[in-house]
Amino acid sequence: MAGHVLFALFQLALTLAVLVQPKNQSGFISIDCGLVDKLNYTDETTSIYYTSDANIISSGISHSISSKYKTQTLKRQFWNVRSFPEGTRNCYTLDASRxxxxxxxxxxxxxxxxxxxxxxxxxFDIYLGAKWWDSLRFQNASDIVIKEIIYVASADYIHVCLFNTNNGTPFISVLELRVLDNDAYFLTSMELLARHDLGLQDGELIRYPDDMYDRIWTPYNSKDWKQINTSLPVDQGSSSSIAASSFSFITFPPFNVMRTAAIPANVSNNMEFHFMQSRDNVSIFYAYLYFAEIQKLQANQIRQFNIFVNGDIFIANASPSYLETSYYLAIQISPWLNIWINETDRSTLPPLFNAIEVYMAKNLSQSQTQQTDVDAIMSIKSFYGIKRNWQGDPCTPQAYSWDGLNCSYDGSGPRRITSLILSSAGLTGNIAPDISNLKSIEYLDLSDNNLVGDVPSFLSQMQFLRVLNLEGNQLSGTVPTELIERSKKGSLNLSFGGNPNLCSPEGSCKSSKPKVAILLVSSLAGAVTLLAVTITFRIFRKRQIVSICPVKLSAHSRINNELGLRKQQFTYAEVSRITNNFEKVVGKGAFGTVYHGISSNTQVAVKMLSPSVQGYLQFQAEAKLLAKVHHNRLTALIGYCDDGSNIALIYEYMANGDLAKHLSEKNENILDWKQRLQIAVDAAEGLEYLHTGCKPPIVHRDVKSQNILLNEYFRGKIADFGLSRIFPDDSDTHIFTRIAGTPGYLDPEYNMSNRLTEKSDVYSFGIVLLQIITGQPAIAKTEEKSHIVQWVNLMLPESKIDDIVDPRLEGNFDKDSARKALDTAMACVVPSSLNRPKMSNVVMELRQCLAMETAHGVRSKIDFSFGGISGESSLAR
Structure with missing residues (x-):
């Protein structure tokens, strides 16, 4: 057979009685999205019972459509919508009841x-589970778009997800599920393109209760056709067959569809049906053609016709049986479908055509998350009342796995959760028992929460667990001996410091406390925005001074009152003694010098302010802010000096200086990938605290690698708050202020508009993250790499991740971790602040990157030790 016709599957022979319509809606899920809770109703036309989605989905906002579009003919199901302005993916979970x-x-x-x-x-896009279903586009505000698919569930639930593609807010009006018989139709996954009753009058449609499966049959009319009908029942089957008996489909159209038909308006004419899909790609069409003779023929009358599909003969000499349904299945590879029905030379009557369904094959086979893992993580979510946008399948699609999770993606089997990161997630209570059901977990981070109770013994029995972080909680009792033994053997990286009442088996609780980190202050920030000169003069008049700080001034009392400080107060003589007469300079900036010092056997950094208006204003701003904020990822203020003309801030000491020094090409000691990710996480957590942990929020305004300081263990802290701005009110989203910051790190949107938001810090942090990844400076000297964002954008289309990551790492990093970090950085530096992530999202992404690298390092260590014959480390491959 020529052309695109692959095969003609048959006129199926099934002599069946008319199927009895069900009296109930078993297997129906009918959701009116956006409907107010408890206002469920029964549709007057179809008798279908619709329920609100208020208790089905935890995200989104309910809306009513404009009254302009609530016409008398508009079904009630379209009066409301649920929109999803937050999050990239929002999902409904439907019960696959069978x-x-x-x-x-x-x-x-x-x-x-x-x-x-x-x-x-x-x-926007709609997904079924982890697979793309279709894209939603609208011609006008009154346009009703329907997406329908035949789908075999791979679990006892089905996820329907809406994805934000940055082209407007996703929304949905109605969501329905109807259970079909398992032998219905030919394929397991097909998307509906058209379903027409060719004898139906315009403006009508047929669905439940006429169609027991609630398929919607719409009219398709041509000016060259006319409609005929009968009131007699049409059996769903014919007496002749050319099909294998294994194809037994029982989803014939209902009686009311088959009792009507179209015939040519001019008896000498033939019939034509044309369909072209809106997509550009060539698809496989599955066209179900339905025929039934509904006119009682006389002895001398014959109705016989040939069916052509896309120009090729498909069925010859077709002759439908009286009041019995026959159908043919045409399978075509083509962007269009053209059907011609021509009467034969023997025929005395024109052809007729009752109904047609057109489907497109969809490959929706997918490896979802192992059901036991899904049950476990959902129980954990419920146990802690986690408010994250955990919707849909936890692991798929891979690019949209749940925040805080990593999964296995090797092979075609079910995905398994391999890491769970709930650090600083506000968890309370005991360690959730359902964690024990995550059988493939390798990395578990529950640090910096308020967990109480014992460390459960089931953690010792999790055979794949490689990293366990319980730091910074209120756990008590004794760490299980088995965990300690695994840690000693090197198969488990165990951290449980910061739990005052938690003891190791062989030691006291005090031994589990982490050492106090001692910090180093970086060189001072660049230019500080000048406040209005008149305000500055008023400050100095109040102090009755000519120089910046007169000796006779009662400084301590004033600073305590004005800045709210409760820090240690130092005289200039004390500062001189602490610094050994300012012997060792550790940093210099525009407004002063930083010296190393020792106070009470603790190393400190002393920032001496130069005598200038700008220096004093920076001192005032930084002291005021540090008196209000306290976080282990921000530099801590120990004390201050305001003694005559001598002004100083005293900080903890950071032994390894600033991040910029370690990323410099001149530095011989290269930070490895795990160290870099840890520093990125630390800095991100500090910014997240300023943005969300402070009420009202604080914007740093000068995030750069020079202002991220490293302690003796290479843990990072945000420093230098002289340019920071506190929002006037907790509800404010932005303030207008003079531009301040450092070239190369400055948010271009803020630079153009003077409109400062938290997303300005996100942009600057994105630049720092790109530096961490690439080892490149923010602004390079060479013209072809003038700015780091431009350089990365030039590299991305053609380069592998190895070409973008700092070559000094020599490929010793987990590539998936690096790709994820790069994606996060590029999301931070998009031009529009509205499209940048929040710092809380950045923290989650970077924690996952760190978890991936940590697990990679542990696997490499084990591979090297137990790698079999070759004994080769994966780091060397």
């Missing part, structure tokens, strides 16, 4: 109706 092998009809319907008053038609 189990993982059930075949289902899933239908989503959308009508914009200017629900948001913006008159802006959005575009």
């Amino acid at each position: 189990g993982s092998s059930s075949k289902n009809l899933v239908r989503a319907m959308f009508m914009y109706g200017n629900y948001d008053g913006e008159n802006s038609l959005p575009e």
